[in-house]
Amino acid sequence: MILCCGEALIDMIPERLADGRTGFVPHAGGAIFNTTIALGRLGVNAGMLTGLSTDLFGQQLLTELQASNVDTSTIVRSERNTTLAFVHLSDGQATYDFLDENSAGRMLLPENIPEISADVSAIYFGGISLACEPCADTYADLLLRKAPDCAIMLDPNIRPAFIQDEARYRARMATIIAECDIVKVSDDDLGWMTGDTGGGLRDQADQMLAQGVSLVIVTQGAKGATAFHVEGFEVSVPAAPVRAVDTVGAGDTFNAGLMAQLTNGGDLTKAGIRDLTPDKVRAALEFGAKVAAVTVSRAGANPPWAAELSDT
Template sequence: MTTPASPLLVIGECVADIVRTDGAPDRVHPGGSPANLAYGLARLGRPAVLLTELGPDANGKLIRSHLESAGVEVRAAEVARTPSAVVRLDGQGRPEYTFDIGWTLPPTELTAAPAAIHLGSIGAVTEPGAAAVLALVERWRDRAQVSYDPNVRPALMGERVEAVRRVERCVALSDLVKASDEDLAWLYPGEPVEAVAERWLTLGPAVVAVTLGAEGAFALTADGRRERAAAVPVTVADTVGAGDSFMAAFLHARAAGTDLAGCLTAAVTAAALTVSRPGANPPSAAELAVALGEGAGVSPKA
């Protein structure tokens, strides 16, 4: 009999994405980077627990139902209303957000060490809830692998110098960090992304991965390895949730013992499947397996 994999604990926000298009009624989609990641992990067959906040409103019920439909265990502190974001898509399918979000996660205790912990986005840097997130990670990081995705939202990050300080604190707590080139461009204007990734490695992570949109992704390790994967060519519906699908597939592959090149290949393929259809709709394990079997457009390089 196969022993079920231990759950990965994801900590962070849920957001109701209100997609607004001129001449059409609003469409509400479950969102929030940590929630998307937990959903993506569950779709790939990796048990996931999401520690978050939800309101008792219709948006909260929609998000909970969505997450639980994939098998995510939702542990949500109740807040007055579920966070939301109005999303407008530009001509390339890239989202622009207007947020109505608070993050007040109370101090939380765990009864047992999770297999791994993921933190990121608004929940990792927005007070007062960020203090509870970081305290939890600091208590358990010696017994669980920690991953982090800053998923920068400039409208919510405040003054840049302080934002960099908060992000780098999270980087220093983590074993694996993933960021986009857009994240790094906002945090460190004008700096080459590989130089930033190399500097982040000196803060403590074993692996730093950077997504480059249509240029694919690369990963660097503390022991000097470098891997690249080209993007998988697809027709883009929109890019919502692409980075979260990338991270979910990377974490899933890494937990299965896949080497760094294989993790990147799985991650860029999952991201491609997600951008090929509307919304944060990550692939199932079967869909990803089929896409990886074809191997089109993926070319890991040393």
């Protein structure tokens, strides 16, 4: 099983009302939630560990996880509110305003973490859940405990405006990255994390590989994605051609496609990631791009089911 650890929240998506005003419609979302949903729909054995509210939004999130065949046995319920992310779209690109104080997800503590099944062989972390305390420290502690036994993938999905203590965040991320097998970042994220915003991707990725990562994947939106492996090779693939509606959940779905392909090939293990060949990396990137293209082609974070991909 792949266990996805991090935020599940409600994206408040703007829609034009009949009278011309803009209203907001609640859609289940969150970076880690989106990836988990996509894995379940692709037929991968996936579970989610997060804090969910017992309010109506929390129930909406739980229902959608279960409808997408996700294992919810490690969900931690509480009466705290659900995090809300108000989405603003400009030319299809999304920015967010968050209401997250004292939320069910943010207030997850180490003592709340349930026992992790021995069936879990890979764990996925990232998103705002690694920026907001106390849950950020809770997930970091879990990652460090499970890294010796499980393949670890990270997508920090950095939102600088959301980071209250940059020095503390950078220190946490440096500790985490040293234990990761795969790190996927956007080109903007990579520049921010390395502090090398004017350098080339190769130099920036090498900095991360030197910290102990086996595979660094850099996405560049419509330009596609490039992977850099610890053995020195790099592989690039173009973005799948698509008529974009919006980019909400695109990167999250890409991550699911990548992990699904590696899982199906028996390569989503610590040793398997270290021993990847260029052909296997290319196949994983291409499948991630294919899955993400479907999400981009429709409104909101709505990942495809496996059956939909047979027609694309």
